[in-house]
Amino acid sequence: MEDRKIELELKKYGSNQTTPASNGLTLARVITTSHLNYSIITDEGQYKAQVAGRIANMAVGPEDFPTVGDWVQVRLPENVEDFAIIERLNDRKSVFLRKASGQKSVAQLVAANIDWLLLCMALDDNFNVRRMERYLAVAAASGSDLAIVLTKADKSDNIEKQLSELTEISGESRIIICDATSENGLSELKSFMKSGQTYAFLGSSGVGKTTLINHLLGSHDLATKEVRQTDSHGRHTTTARQLMLLPNGSVVIDTPGMRELGLLDADIDSTFKDVQFYAKQCKFKDCSHQNEPGCAVQAAVANGELSADRVNSYLQLLQEKSHNNELRGKARENAKVNRMFGSKNQMKNFRRNLKKKR
Structure with missing residues (x-):
């Protein structure tokens, strides 16, 4: 019975991969990244990992390396304390990337193989329709389905007006309203998220992404900070991207708040x-x-x-x-x-x- 549980472990981390491992390699999913060090999950358990020299030598940009959510094929070590080696990067079904901060036009991968991008924006003084247009344009090029998640409904002075403004730009994207201060304030979001699907929460600092995920996890494992009262902007509480399992079987990716969202791949026409x-x-x-x-x-x-x-x-x-x-x-x-x-x-x-x- 214990072997059966281990066999099913990787399937819990997403159902959007159909390419099996080959040539003696093991299928894995990247759950965290830190520079060129990774944490991966396999049917055998969790490992630290690094990319093979061949991948590093052939790479011409950040998008050629794994990111959170990627499905990879790895060579497992004999000792579980040693690094697994990522030998292959499976084809991505979707990827969200932006221009990295700074003068150079270099891609920064945020997450891959996402079924749903949840574009978060607060209904407080940080509400900005033009910013959401930018998020929609970049997200539309990712290959993922899109939904807009409005947080801090308790802070809104005129939610009807804000919804009207968003409806004009949102196209076919679903709009979900959340209030983390209310007992049933996340019921719509919870019923929306399905087992086996991967969801990435994206948005500016201070919109409440981590607070939402804590409520969905049923814990306060992820640290949060208050936003500044002067401008409703938050601080970078989440400093690294990470993939987690929710009690309902959904897979979520928490991402650091974005001060800016530079355009590289963007589907502006459809937005x-x-x-x-x-x-x-x-x-x-x-x-x-x-x-x-x-x-x-x-x-x-x-x-x-x-x-x-x-x-x-x-x-x-x-x-x-x-x-x-x-x-x-x-x-x-x-x-x-x-x-x-x-x-x-x-x-x-x-x-x-x-x-x-x-």
Whole structure:
């Protein structure tokens, strides 16, 4: 009977993986990351892990390494205290990534193989529709299903107005309202989350993600801090991403609060379908929707059919995505050159020498 329990252990950590391990390797799921050190769960139990040298040598960016939620194939150590070696990274069914903080356009993986992204926003003074547009655009490119989770309903001064503003931008995404101070304030969220499904909570610092997860866990294992009263912003209580099991069989990923959400992969068109509807009617196919004659988007703004703020947000996100992805492409290309030749100068020398031989 004990062997049967061990055999079923990994299945508890998500049902979104169908690729088995091969060549003597063991299937595992990454449950925490810290730099290039990982914690993984297997049918044999939990192990510390590191990537094989082959993966590290072939990587040209952070997205080539495992992240929380990834399914990997590992070589287990003889001693459980030693590191398992991650030999293969299984194909991702979904991945949420953003531009890392700073000047360089480098991807930062947040979580992978997520069934549902729960985009959290508080109904206090931190409520911001433009920020949610950004989250929706990035999340729409992840391959996951989306839902908006509104926290701190007890702090809202006009919840009807806030819901109306969100409904205008949320598309088909479900909106779930939570009040962690009420006995039944999380009933809608609890009934929404199903056994075997993986849910990632994403949002700004102070929106109450960790508080929600503590209630879902039925404990206070995860530390929380109060938000600042001056601006309703919180501090980074969660400092690392981690994957956990809930009592109802759901799998959750808690993530650090985000001060900024830089765009790399983003599905802006699907997030702004209302703007796209008019953009297709513009006189010129390459219309920038600013000063061109025959711009149906600006005409819709003038007629009150589109919000000027929403159009400005759309244009800003398009420009940011284009700029960051151009930089990202150059960075990945440079990384490939450095990996193969050591530097661009060495690559040029190699080409010159090859040309002489010919």
